[in-house]
Amino acid sequence: MARITLDHIRHAYGPNPSSEKDYALREVDHEWEDGGAYALLGPSGCGKTTLLNIISGLLHPSHGRILFGGKDVTDLSTQERNIAQVFQFPVIYDTMTVYDNLAFPLRNRNVPEAEVDRRVRDMLEIIDLADWSNRKAQRLTADQKQKISLGRGLVRNDVNAILFDEPLTVIDPHMKWVLRSQLKRLHKQFGFTMVYVTHDQTEALTFADKVVVMFEGEIVQIGTPAELFERPRHTFVGYFIGSPGMNVLPARLEGSNAHVGAQAVALDHAPDVKAGDRIEIGIRPEFIRIGREGMPVRISRVEDIGRHRIVRAEFEGQPIAIVSAEGEDIPAEARISFDPSAVNIYANSWRIGAKV
Amino acid sequence: MEKTWNNKAWFLVTPVLLLVAFSAVIPLMTVVNYSVQDTFGNNEFFWAGTDWFVQMLHSSRFWDALVRNLIFSFVILLIEIPLGIFIALNMPKHGIGVPVCLVLMALPLLIPWNVVGTIWQVFGRVDIGLLGHALEAIGIDYNYVRNPSDAWATVILMDVWHWTSLVVLLCYAGLVSIPDAYYQAAKIDGASRWAVFRYIQLPKMKRVLLIAVLLRFMDSFMIYTEPFVVTGGGPGNSTTFLSIDLVKMAIGQFDLGPAAAMSIIYFLIILLMSWVFYTVMTSSDADA
Numbered sequence: 001m002a003r004i005t006l007d008h009i010r011h012a013y014g015p016n017p018s019s020e021k022d023y024a025l026r027e028v029d030h031e032w033e034d035g036g037a038y039a040l041l042g043p044s045g046c047g048k049t050t051l052l053n054i055i056s057g058l059l060h061p062s063h064g065r066i067l068f069g070g071k072d073v074t075d076l077s078t079q080e081r082n083i084a085q086v087f088q089f090p091v092i093y094d095t096m097t098v099y100d101n102l103a104f105p106l107r108n109r110n111v112p113e114a115e116v117d118r119r120v121r122d123m124l125e126i127i128d129l130a131d132w133s134n135r136k137a138q139r140l141t142a143d144q145k146q147k148i149s150l151g152r153g154l155v156r157n158d159v160n161a162i163l164f165d166e167p168l169t170v171i172d173p174h175m176k177w178v179l180r181s182q183l184k185r186l187h188k189q190f191g192f193t194m195v196y197v198t199h200d201q202t203e204a205l206t207f208a209d210k211v212v213v214m215f216e217g218e219i220v221q222i223g224t225p226a227e228l229f230e231r232p233r234h235t236f237v238g239y240f241i242g243s244p245g246m247n248v249l250p251a252r253l254e255g256s257n258a259h260v261g262a263q264a265v266a267l268d269h270a271p272d273v274k275a276g277d278r279i280e281i282g283i284r285p286e287f288i289r290i291g292r293e294g295m296p297v298r299i300s301r302v303e304d305i306g307r308h309r310i311v312r313a314e315f316e317g318q319p320i321a322i323v324s325a326e327g328e329d330i331p332a333e334a335r336i337s338f339d340p341s342a343v344n345i346y347a348n349s350w351r352i353g354a355k356v
Numbered sequence: 357m358e359k360t361w362n363n364k365a366w367f368l369v370t371p372v373l374l375l376v377a378f379s380a381v382i383p384l385m386t387v388v389n390y391s392v393q394d395t396f397g398n399n400e401f402f403w404a405g406t407d408w409f410v411q412m413l414h415s416s417r418f419w420d421a422l423v424r425n426l427i428f429s430f431v432i433l434l435i436e437i438p439l440g441i442f443i444a445l446n447m448p449k450h451g452i453g454v455p456v457c458l459v460l461m462a463l464p465l466l467i468p469w470n471v472v473g474t475i476w477q478v479f480g481r482v483d484i485g486l487l488g489h490a491l492e493a494i495g496i497d498y499n500y501v502r503n504p505s506d507a508w509a510t511v512i513l514m515d516v517w518h519w520t521s522l523v524v525l526l527c528y529a530g531l532v533s534i535p536d537a538y539y540q541a542a543k544i545d546g547a548s549r550w551a552v553f554r555y556i557q558l559p560k561m562k563r564v565l566l567i568a569v570l571l572r573f574m575d576s577f578m579i580y581t582e583p584f585v586v587t588g589g590g591p592g593n594s595t596t597f598l599s600i601d602l603v604k605m606a607i608g609q610f611d612l613g614p615a616a617a618m619s620i621i622y623f624l625i626i627l628l629m630s631w632v633f634y635t636v637m638t639s640s641d642a643d644a
Binding site: 053079089095105109 | 559
């Protein structure tokens with residue numbers, strides 16, 4: 001168990017990086033608490049896996065240091081760091097039985113055989129493969145294989161941290177849910193630090209205490225799911241989290257009003273911006289009310305997804321999404337109004353405002 | 357569902373059947389024909405029944421050649437398979453080294469067999485050959501023309517030089533198909549170098565190794581050109597393998613009947629051995 005400190009980590013895959021563009025990981029400087037459950041969330045190619053591999057020691061960062069519980073481990077190998085990692089696709093040792101697969105990491109570390117047997121049998125129960133222990137691992141289904149991969153990580157209960165690299169991609173939705181709850185339970189039980197890479201926001205939001213959102217090689221926000229939803233620090237976070245994502249509209253500011261096209265949107269404070277900044281306002285579809293009062297919109301489409309409806313409309317020439325409760329009246333000459341406290345102001349894509 | 361019978365398939369298969377008939381079945385039948393008859397020339401044939409087969413199976417000449425050939429195949433498999441695996445494991449996986457190594461490895465395979473023989477025939481000569489001359493210069497008494505063990509060493513070395521590349525290329529193909537995640541997982545699991553080889557690399561190479569063993573066994577069991585060019589089967593009969601013996605008998609002595617019988621026995625042995633290899637090696641795959 002350890003606190004993980006990422007001290008000004010930068011990484012470039014090519015030699016001699018000259019510009020910012022050459023870095024797969026631009027600069028990460030953060031401290032992750034012991035026993036926390038962190039989800040690394042971001043689109044493909046944003047540097048999530050790079051960061052994960054740097055933590056596990058499969059990659060050596062071009063710059064910066066990494067510390068476990070205050071001890072510098074930058075130059076230590078994966079084995080010496082005592083890390084468990086589960087990969088996107090199941091890795092199993094084909095020729096071994098399920099039992100031997102789980103025992104493998106323990107036997108490699110010279111754990112006494114009686115202890116190996118106890119821990120492997122426990123783990124077989126947890127991952128629900130006890131009946132399969134003497135089967136060759138080769139012929140199992142993808143989700144059984146991935147359970148073995150998970151089990152091999154979890155069977156070592158003294159690890160500093162367990163890293164997951166999109167481990168549930170190959171699992172079908174129902175099984176995903178089961179495994180996710182099992183992981184959560186195990187996390188509570190053992191209290192290891194857990195870092196979970198995913199591009200699936202539902203997975204990140206349900207799984208983690210803290211979600212780390214990455215975009216183009218940078219961490220743009222670390223926060224609880226509620227923080228990410230209500231106060232996205234970057235327009236990317238607003239757009240990436242939520243379904244549909246936040247509406248981002250170019251605007252001009254005048255005192256405590258934001259002008260979008262010909263319409264004025266009332267704000268609950270007068271934001272402080274520099275002249276020349278590119279100003280946008282962000283509002284989540286959930287905080288827009290549709291009815292007969294407010295600013296005119298032209299509705300292009302209504303998607304009924306069961307719990308609620310998503311109205312796709314055009315507002316001052318900009319596409320906008322609105323969430324409307326099931327059964328709520330959507331008039332033909334629809335008008336919308338924004339909840340002033342839910343409007344976020346962005347200067348050059350980064351959030352500004354009185355409230356944090 | 358009702359099975360549909362479609363005779364159009366015959367139209368596509370017949371040309372192949374005809375080709376195989378002309379290239380394999382008909383010549384094989386000619387051999388069968390010779391093996392059960394005797395002739396004194398003039399195209400006159402007499403029925404001989406199984407006489408030639410009985411004679412062949414009681415001939416020490418045949419058994420000696422067979423044992424020599426089995427030893428040869430066994431020795432070259434014992435050298436080429438581990439050596440091929442070892443080289444493949446140490447080949448680069450990225451960068452400019454990959455094409456360089458692949459081309460270097462492919463070179464011996466591109467040389468015609470009789471040229472390989474000629475190269476080694478000259479290479480090993482004591483008077484002008486680099487190898488023979490060098491060995492003599494450092495005081496090793498080496499002469500593949502006179503000494504049977506030197507002849508064997510030369511023929512085996514030549515085969516290793518010629519064919520290890522094939523094993524290397526097959527193994528390398530198996531190795532590069534292993535995703536990086538396996539090696540990373542092994543690191544995380546704290547696996548030793550040996551464990552990585554034993555539990556990741558070897559299982560992934562198993563299929564190609566099966567093919568390598570089969571090909572090398574069949575080829576070495578039928579080897580003719582190279583030892584024929586280098587030693588001509590000598591000194592004495594020391595490097596006379598089955599095919600060399602067969603040619604001596606059929607063309608040198610013109611004993612068509614015994615030669616034909618031997619051909620058929622030879623053919624059956626290869627068929628049987630290949631089947632045994634294949635069954636043994638694939639059955640270990642099937643148990644779960």
